[in-house]
Amino acid sequence: MKTVLITGANKGIGFETAKQLAQMGYFVYLGSRDKTKGMDAINKLKDLGISNVALIELDVTNINSIKQARQELETKIETLDVLINNAGISGGQPQNFTVHNIDNLRKVFETNFFGVIQTTQQFLGLLEKSNEPVIVNVSSSLGSLTLHSSRQNPDFDIYDVYSSSKTALNAFTVMLANDLRNTNFKINSVCPGYTATDLNQFQGTQTVEQAANIVIKYVTLENIGTGKSFNKDGEVAW
Numbered sequence: 001m002k003t004v005l006i007t008g009a010n011k012g013i014g015f016e017t018a019k020q021l022a023q024m025g026y027f028v029y030l031g032s033r034d035k036t037k038g039m040d041a042i043n044k045l046k047d048l049g050i051s052n053v054a055l056i057e058l059d060v061t062n063i064n065s066i067k068q069a070r071q072e073l074e075t076k077i078e079t080l081d082v083l084i085n086n087a088g089i090s091g092g093q094p095q096n097f098t099v100h101n102i103d104n105l106r107k108v109f110e111t112n113f114f115g116v117i118q119t120t121q122q123f124l125g126l127l128e129k130s131n132e133p134v135i136v137n138v139s140s141s142l143g144s145l146t147l148h149s150s151r152q153n154p155d156f157d158i159y160d161v162y163s164s165s166k167t168a169l170n171a172f173t174v175m176l177a178n179d180l181r182n183t184n185f186k187i188n189s190v191c192p193g194y195t196a197t198d199l200n201q202f203q204g205t206q207t208v209e210q211a212a213n214i215v216i217k218y219v220t221l222e223n224i225g226t227g228k229s230f231n232k233d234g235e236v237a238w
C-alpha cells in the first residue's frame, strides 16, 4: 500500500484529497497542526468507513513539530511515497504592496514558502526510499508571473502577498526538481483552482471534490515529468 502525507489535511482541499486518496487505496497520514481538529477529521473519515488513515500532528512553521512528525512517521513506515505540501494561508486583505504590513508578509511566507521547504527537507529521507517518490506543492495560478504581467485578470492585482508567496513556492518546485534531476523524484506545483474553502470565505467557484481531483491527477499521472506547474487546463507558465 502506497503511503502519503498531506499537510493541512484537517479541512478544505487537504481533507478532501486525503479522503479520495484513501478511497483509492493509499494509506494517508493527515497532517494537522491542531490535534483536536486532526482527530475530528480522522473520525469523519472513519464514519465513512475509511480506516486506512492516521493523524500526524504537524505545524509547518515549527521545525520541532516537523521533526517530531518525521520521527513519529519513521516508527510507523520505512517508505513515504507521496508528500503533498498543501497547508497554506491567504494573508487576509488588503494585500497591495504599496501598503501591506511587512510582518504579515513574513507570516504568509513562513507558511507558504519556508514551511514547505523545511517540511520537505525533513521528509526527503523517507521519500528517497520510495521507487517513485512524488512531491506535490499545492500552489496557485496566482503565483504565475507571466499571468500577472499580462494583467488580464483583475484578481491578479489584489493578492500581492499570497501571489508572491506562491511564486516563491514555484521557484522552490523547479529548483528542487533540478537538484534531484538524477533521481526518480517527480516534483511539481499544482493549482487546485478557485475553490470554496475557509481560505476565501467560501467564495471559490469550485467544490473541494473538483479541487482534490486536480491535485490527485498530478499525484497519480505517470508521464508528467518534474519541475513543472499545472492547473486543471495543463501546464501553467511560470
Ligand SMILES: NC(=O)c1ccc[n+]([C@@H]2O[C@H](COP(=O)([O-])OP(=O)(O)OC[C@H]3O[C@@H](n4cnc5c(N)ncnc54)[C@H](OP(=O)(O)O)[C@@H]3O)[C@@H](O)[C@H]2O)c1
Residues within 6 Å of the ligand: 007, 008, 009, 010, 011, 012, 013, 014, 032, 033, 034, 037, 058, 059, 060, 061, 085, 086, 087, 088, 089, 111, 115, 138, 139, 140, 141, 191, 192, 193, 194, 195, 196, 197, 198, 199, 200, 204
Ligand atoms: N481555495 C482556493 O481557492 C485555493 C486556490 C488555489 C490554491 N489553494 C491552495 O490550496 C491549499 C489548501 O487551501 P484550502 O483552500 O483548502 O484552505 P483551508 O480550508 O483554509 O485549509 C488550509 C489548511 O492549511 C492548514 N494550515 C495553515 N497553516 C498551517 C501551519 N502553519 N501548519 C500546518 N497546517 C497549516 C490549516 O489548518 P487550520 O485548520 O489549523 O487553520 C488547514 O488545514 C493552500 O495551499 C492554498 O493556498 C487554494
